[in-house]
Amino acid sequence: MNVRRLAPWLLVAAPLAVFVALFLAPLVNLFALSLFRFDRSVGVVGGLTVENYTKFLGDPFYLGILWRTLRIGVLATLASLLLGYPLAYHMQRCRPRARAYLALLVLAPLLVSVVVRSFGWLVILGPNGLVNSLLVSSGIVRDPLRLLYTEGAIVVGLTHVFLSFMVLSIAAALARIDPALLRAAQNLGATERQTFFRVVLPLSLPGVAAGSLIVFTLSSSAFITPALLGGPRVKVMSYLSYQQTLLLSDWPYGAAIAFVLLGLVAGAVLVYLRVLESGRYGVVFR
Amino acid sequence: MPPVLVELREVAKAYEGHAAVRGLSLAVEAGERLALLGPSGCGKTTTLNMIAGFLEPDTGSIVIGGRPMAGIPPHRRDTAMVFQSYALFPHLSVFDNLAFGLRMRRVARAEIATRVREALELVQMAGLERRYPRELSGGQQQRVALARALVIRPGVLLLDEPLSNLDAKLRQEMRLEIVEIQRRLGITTVFVTHDQEEALSIADRIAVMSEGRIEQIDGPIGIYHEPRTEFVARFIGDGNFLPGQVAGVEDGQTRVDTAAGLPVRAARGRQRPGDAVVAMVRPEKTRVTLRPERLENSFTATVRAITFLGPVTRYQLLLRDMAFAASLPDASHLAGVEPGATVHVGWRAADCLLLDPAVPPA
Structure with missing residues (x-):
């Protein structure tokens, strides 16, 4: 084989090696670990078994945490979509300068450490926090509401950060739409509203899809934000896996939990994409 | 003399202080093919966009079919445009692209099917209803764009540099075809071009534009043989x-x-x-x-x-x-x-x- 044809492979060799060594190999290792048994007195015991998986899938407590995790992922995605689409749409219609400022604003949460950001929400959502003191002082409620350590708090905290991914991917999709298409729609008799629903929205679906996938996968696997805003009482899968692995030293079970989450998120993503691609406007994904 | 269908009276339009169109008056007769010809920046596309309603004139008025157009949005004007880039909806099939305007007009489903088929036959594209724009050649996209404009039976057909994206041979063919289709339908047509040959071969009358004004308006023979200004003579022919x-x-x-x-x-x-x-x-x-x-x-x-x-x-x-x-x-x-x-x-x-x-x- 001559050097010219080999060169691209040589160039990707380094990143490929990193990917295999630091991601693929541990993943395979982790999967193998999830098939081992754990004994409190002995530790990890060899011999392949699916016991960890049957234990998880047969226990309503664990399944409840799984559904909660997916529910939080879906809610954070929906919230980001509903808040993010109008913002992205507006950004596209702005002048370049205003657009740059808005993009900066949208990205701002990413510039702050996740811990600092979450503590900010603790201050806002706490029993004596901003929201509750406003509600109590205005007489809407008599006693402070329990806002912190709820699923809602986790969804708010996750939406706050991941909104930026949603906005940026939708804005990118909107920017690719030829402005002549909007004129064409109006010229053919469509009102602005009809133009939006029949032309803009379908053509922005790839951005909606990309943004949703990013927000959903990141939200479902987030660890610090749910741990700080949900606490130990509102556990999610990542926290459960952490607890089993590091606090209880049951590495095989922690690994199995991680793989159940991975499998379900990957499955949900595949189903979501399949639905979009086989839908009415599937052609925009090709 | 045929009645005037589109009339522009002393229309002016400026962008950020730069005058694109200055006091332009023009009368398009029913059923004629009128070309707005000029170099880039002469205001011809701005004029077309004002007729379609994408732009509102700063001063002056536009009347289509006896109705003043001030404040009438594009979707309520009786015009249909063929865009330079064709602007076919990439997410819709050829059929749905053509049906778009009819659905907006709440035409009955059975009639939509008939009219779409007729329009595609008119541009020799029958049988390609299920294709998507990206699966068509440039020439085919051009025909679909023309059919999509014609299927709504507009009072005025507007063409914005309709043939500029086609190769030389296809362009000559489409010129003939556009004239034939226009003759058959008798539809009033205003088209914008910077290509003198295109204007000479398609138009009944040519308005040569320069710096936001009409330099001369006449038939192709008059424009060529009796140019009134040096600009017109230099722009058309050698x-x-x-x-x-x-x-x-x-x-x-x-x-x-x-x-x-x-x-x-x-x-x-x-x-x-x-x-x-x-x-x-x-x-x-x-x-x-x-x-x-x-x-x-x-x-x-x-x-x-x-x-x-x-x-x-x-x-x-x-x-x-x-x-x-x-x-x-x-x-x-x-x-x-x-x-x-x-x-x-x-x-x-x-x-x-x-x-x-x-x-x-x-």
């Missing part, structure tokens, strides 16, 4: 331009002393003695010979270059240090003439037009 001053008017002819020092005789013009003018003769109206001929204008010239172009042979001459072009359909009498040779060039006074200078001399 010409030899001899700036000078009117020396006198006699025997139905005008004598012009050109800046190059040539006494030129031209057809009678509006100009009076002392006026600055540009005398213009088209290359194909000149004669190049070995001996002087009996023509009102006859001069000696030096051959710079000879180019055989097939239908004509082009002679680049030097006439008193001035470049001068002559196109001869038959150059057999000049066999053996090489660059550097001295020849005689002449033209009839009747073929020499007097134009207003493009920029008045300071």
